[in-house]
Amino acid sequence: MKLYCEYLLNDKPPILLIHGFASSTYTFRRILPLLQERYSIIAVDLPGFGKSEKSTSFIYSFENYAKVMIECIHKFGFSTTHIVAHSMGGQIALNMARLAPEKINKLVLLCSSGYLNPANKYLVWSSYFPFFDKFIYYYIRRKEVKDHLKNVFFNQNLINEDLIHEFGRPLAEKGFYKALIRLLRHREGDLPSHQLQKIKVPTLLIWGKEDRVVPVAVGKRLVRDLPDAQLITYENTGHLITEERPEFVFKNIIMHTS
Structure with a gap:
């Protein structure tokens, strides 16, 4: 499987960036120039998203x-x-900490997904019907890209043509919908409390108080379940926190990983 990756290698500590659902490395475009002064950086488009392969196996x-x-x-x-992981990427990072804690120094989770169940079994069964990918296509495309972006921003004035183009580009790829169906089938649900309580990696949770996608209540629950965690919240900030508060996110990353 071919993965798209952006990286900068130097003699500084490494940091891995993991984006969220229906996104890409573009999520981190505003903090990458700040991070490169202090870290070796790896940013990967997850399988099925961005410029990475939309595998059907x-x-x-x-x-x-x-x-x-x-x-x-x-x-x-x-x-x-x-x-550093955003949204759905937070669950991937937590699974990494569960599987290989010795590989991870610190976790920074930005508006992380949490406590979601697997997809409804009837919906999973329906995904095997012919032309289900067309149903998913029309369901997602029923809204304009700008409308989807309005849901992840508190400050609507930050939405511009570049953002609309970049977030809309993958939605035009047929392979994206086939990969999305496989994600619907295989996503096992977020880690439950009893598994989170075993993760010892020091974790910083950063949240926008006006996040409509993953409410800050999820962050407050995560900080109770994770043994070594703290929560920072930003006023007047939505889900796409790296776009609305890049400098604050950068400063908090520095403080947590130093």
């Missing part, structure tokens, strides 16, 4: 995503790394 479970990301760390020759 990969099992799109969080555990498999985590294993792929662990292999990326090995590929670049790092023994350990910090991880």
